[in-house]
Amino acid sequence: MSMNRRDFTVGTLMGLAAMSGLTVAVRAEGDKTIAVLFDGLYSEFWVAGIKIIRADLEKRGFKIMEAISDKDDNKQFEQVKAAIAQKVEGIIIVQTDSNAVIPAIKAANAANVPMVHFNRPPAQSEAFSVAIQADxxxxxxxxxxxxxxxxxxxxxxxxxxxxxxxxxxxxxxxxxxxxxxxxxxxxxxxxxxxxxxxxxxxxxxxxxxxxxxxxxxxxxxxxxxxxxxxxxxxxxxxxxxxxxxxxxxxxxxxxxxxxxxxxxxxxxxxxxxxxxxQNLFYETTLAIQAILDLKAGQKVEKLLLDPGFAxxxxxxxxxxxxxxxxxxxxxxxxx
Amino acid sequence: MVPDAGRQARRGGFAGRLVRSEYFVLLLCALYALAAYPFVPVLFSAEVAGNMIADMSPLLIVAVGQTFVLVIAGIDLSITAVIALSAVVGASIMTQAGGYLPGNGGVLPAILAMLGVGGAVGLLNGLSVTRLNMPPFLVTLATRMFFAGLAIWYTTFHTTSSSIADLPPLFTGLYDFVVLTLPIGESVLTLPLLPVLIAVIVVIGAHVTLSRTMLGRWIYAVGANRRTARVSGIPVESTIILAFTICGVCAALTGILMSSRLQTGSPILGENVLLDVIGAVVIGGTSLFGGKGKIVWTLSGVLFLVLLDTTLKLLGASLFLIFIIKGAVILAAATLDTLRNRIFVEH
Missing domain, CATH: 3.40.50.2300 (Response regulator)
Known part of the structure; x- marks a missing residue:
């Protein structure tokens, strides 16, 4: 083995430097942030959805905290908790399981962070959130x-x-x-x-x-x-x-x-x-507007329908x- | 186990002692947290600390179980299926929407059934490895597929939805009943004590088992050299079966914590946790080749992985970037394990 101890120590320190560099690469902190938590980008619908949401939020001057849970409900719950810790203005979420998302809604309610479900409603519960759904x-x-x-x-x-x-x-x-x-x-x-x-x-x-x-x-x-x-x-x-x-x-x-x-x-x-x-543009507008309205203390219905068209x-x-x-x-x- | 760790460490000087130290990964955690702090100041808040400890508990328990199997030079890929199957079996017993024993009275039988599912799958894995002489990788890959499919199939008989909800308050309250709430500065530490307590008990129990009992010595001996262990009179087959069973029970315990946290028994619960579990154990320093590993190392590995995950979450990193970084760190840990052995043992 040609590597000596000094090389090894230098290598370890360089590794640490690289790790801290990675954190710079993904830096994303701003004054007003909205978390966009999807369960996956499995089809063009979801890819287009997150793209349109991103563009709309940026146009309105919001920073975005994006996370994908890869169909892992536990991971998504942790992402919601992280978003709350980051003091986000609101959360737009696409959950995998309509039952498993309820503790996340309760956590958002407890932190007074509005939560909007994009295109996929949660199961019935006493927790409050707004769902955008196509008819x-x-x-x-x-x-x-x-x-x-x-x-x-x-x-x-x-x-x-x-x-x-x-x-x-x-x-x-x-x-x-x-x-x-x-x-x-x-x-x-x-x-x-x-x-x-x-x-x-x-x-x-x-x-x-x-x-x-x-x-x-x-x-x-x-x-x-x-x-x-x-x-x-x-x-x-x-x-x-x-x-x-x-x-x-x-x-x-x-x-x-x-x-x-x-x-x-x-x-x-x-x-x-x-x-x-499904009118993706309309659903996006509904979702963002719902968060802004809730944040402003206005009343918003639990289910907002996108009438769509044929x-x-x-x-x-x-x-x-x-x-x-x-x-x-x-x-x-x-x- | 590293019986001559002290002698070997002395050979490497300061760097050697550092790299071989049990606290090396903890040091990495501290350095990483300091490096990340300027970009994620909220990382050092009480709220995030509470989140991290709560996030660690389920992962730590299943990683502890995996440590037993890795030390005997095995691997258990079926843990994800055990988490899912135990979750839906338990939920089907106690759910208030048509469970076999609905309500709080069904909680204890449900928990016992969940642990029983884990133990049974672990036992099956162990028997297949020892009696049929099949490679652990193949056995647990097959049982993973089988029991993951079974979990989905089982769910279809108990709900028209994709998961079993309406679990009794006694079960879902595991995360709510005893919560430590401590204001620290502008932030509030919120810590669900029961899951943390369960994780602490599992960690201490596993640590004592591996370091202070005859079974622990057998496990290391079987992992280091199976033939020598057999010649020495160690019951190799029983030890392997027990290691897989412990791993199964730990996975089921994680299933209990996760389904309580999500208040739902889902057949895809824990589906993606395998990389994190094996990654955490390997980052901690447990050898994939068997015979070497400690619960303290696993604790450090889980802490590092949760720290990394939390930082990336707070930064809003994309899933792809998280996968790349986690994969790179796990690869680096495996490489480091190989390097530090070669450098400081050969020299």
């Missing part, structure tokens, strides 16, 4: 109703499949209910033959849809509870020789949910018929400007 059921119902009309206009009967999200997530349940509500009105045209549980897992979605298409080769109507599954859906439909644009005999009437850039791309290229859009082949040109996915798609495809 999932209505948005899904409106989007699927358009597709049902398309199915009816085709003059044929259609077999339908739905990709369902994690049933522990209220958003997933409401989207499923919106789908059921819509197709329930078109029982003479649409027969639901496959309900595919995905647990918000792309691999499970792909395997489930592939199996469903093999068991029911006549499936010609599809609803996905989230656009983040689009790549897997395209792959499965291509393998089943069913990936075709509107007007082609092989076209599967396809309805999405969320309003991803990929969904806009498919709408534009006529592979998707309709998509339920973008369809019929209203696309008129509504696309409100679709967050279109805005991002346009940034990626200038001109």
């Amino acid at each position: 999932n059921q209505k948005i899904a119902r409106d989007a699927v109703l358009y597709s049902c009309e398309v199915a009816k206009a085709s003059g044929k009967k259609h077999q339908a499949a739905i990709l369902i999200g994690n049933l522990g997530d209220p958003n997933a349940i409401q989207r499923r209910d919106g789908f059921d509500e819509a197709v329930g009105q078109y029982k003479d045209v649409i027969d639901v033959v496959a309900r595919i549980p995905t647990e918000w897992d792309a691999d499970k979605a792909f395997a489930g849809l592939t199996n469903a298409l093999q068991a029911n080769p006549d499936i010609s109507f599809l609803f996905t509870s989230s656009d983040f599954l689009i790549p897997q859906i395209q792959q499965a439909l291509e393998a089943a020789d069913k990936w075709a644009p509107i007007g082609d005999d092989k076209h599967v009437i396809f309805t999405g949910f969320d309003g991803f850039p990929a969904a806009y791309g498919l709408m534009k290229d006529k592979f998707m018929d309709a998509c339920g859009v 973008i369809t082949q019929a209203n696309m040109e008129e509504k696309k400007g409100e679709m967050w996915g279109y805005v991002l798609w346009k940034e990626a495809n200038p001109g």
Whole structure:
């Protein structure tokens, strides 16, 4: 071993210096800070969400304390405590589990720090926080109703499949209910033959849809509870020789949910018929305004709804400007 | 164990004594805290100190269990599944929303069941390693997958939600009943005493077991050289089984603390804690090759990791940066362990 003791001591001190340097690199302290605590950045929706929140907060002159818990509820609780210790003005949170977040809400209440749940409400409790949530059921119902009309206009009967999200997530349940509500009105045209549980897992979605298409080769109507599954859906439909644009005999009437850039791309290229859009810009504004209002001592309702909208082949040109996915798609495809 | 630590330390002079010292990681903690202070002044507040001690308790207990397994030259990857499974089993017994024994009366049976789950998984791991002669890595990887899946499956039978909530106040109050509140300057130290007390008891019990009992000597001997231990008449198989069982029970105890803290039995509870646990034990200085390790070292490792984590949290560092820094520190600790042995033992 050629290293001597002096080298070793110098190396240790340099290591310490490097560690303190790292703390400089991540420095973030300001006068007014808002904590933005997400459980993960697992799809474009959440990436776009945190980006829009960041931009909005910076525009309003706030510093941001960001943390991702990686679906670890205990870690997120610790992050909330750290945010409280940092004397933040408010906390915008996306929790993993609607029950496990309640002690964090109580801790925020005790410290008089307003907490807003972004897009995912907590379970019922006596603790006070504000939840921003899309009107999932209505948005899904409106989007699927358009597709049902398309199915009816085709003059044929259609077999339908739905990709369902994690049933522990209220958003997933409401989207499923919106789908059921819509197709329930078109029982003479649409027969639901496959309900595919995905647990918000792309691999499970792909395997489930592939199996469903093999068991029911006549499936010609599809609803996905989230656009983040689009790549897997395209792959499965291509393998089943069913990936075709509107007007082609092989076209599967396809309805999405969320309003991803990929969904806009498919709408534009006529592979998707309709998509339920959560108004991410509006939800962000609601979340930040709720914190400011609570901080100012004003009364805010526990649940603030984003009405969202359905973008369809019929209203696309008129509504696309409100679709967050279109805005991002346009940034990626200038001109 | 380092039977000739004193002699070896003398060989390295001051730096050698420093690096080989049991207090080296504690010194690093102090230096790191001083380096971070200008950027995060709130780090030295009573409130953050209270948060850190509360955050340490669950991690420390599971790390203590992992120390037993690492000292016998094993590894237990199934601790995350034990935390999750014990949490949902306990919650399903005592939940006030349709539990088997709902309410405060179900708390004791639930806690016993949770510890039983941990002990049973640990026993299964130990038996698989000794009776089937399977590598601990493979055994515990398999049991981790199996019991993590079982925890999710079990939950679906007890709730329509993704976790089991509405736990009785006697259980959720573990973090609320006895709280030390001490104003220090402009800040207030808030410390849940029961979890801290449980962690202290576990640490002292484990320290005494490893350093003062026959079982402790057997554990070090089995980890240092299994064949020699067997020739010396040590019950190698029983010692290994016991080490895995202790580890399982410690993981279940962590499951109890975490589910009490979050007032929920979640099947993904503790899912991401593995890196922190093994990282803390290795940073403390326990050897991944077995035969060397102390509870005091693990305590230091957990303190360092929690300090690092807290600082990065307070700075608002991104998850990716936290992973990179933690990974680098754990790698540095493993390298340091190898280096200090090679430098100060070979020279």
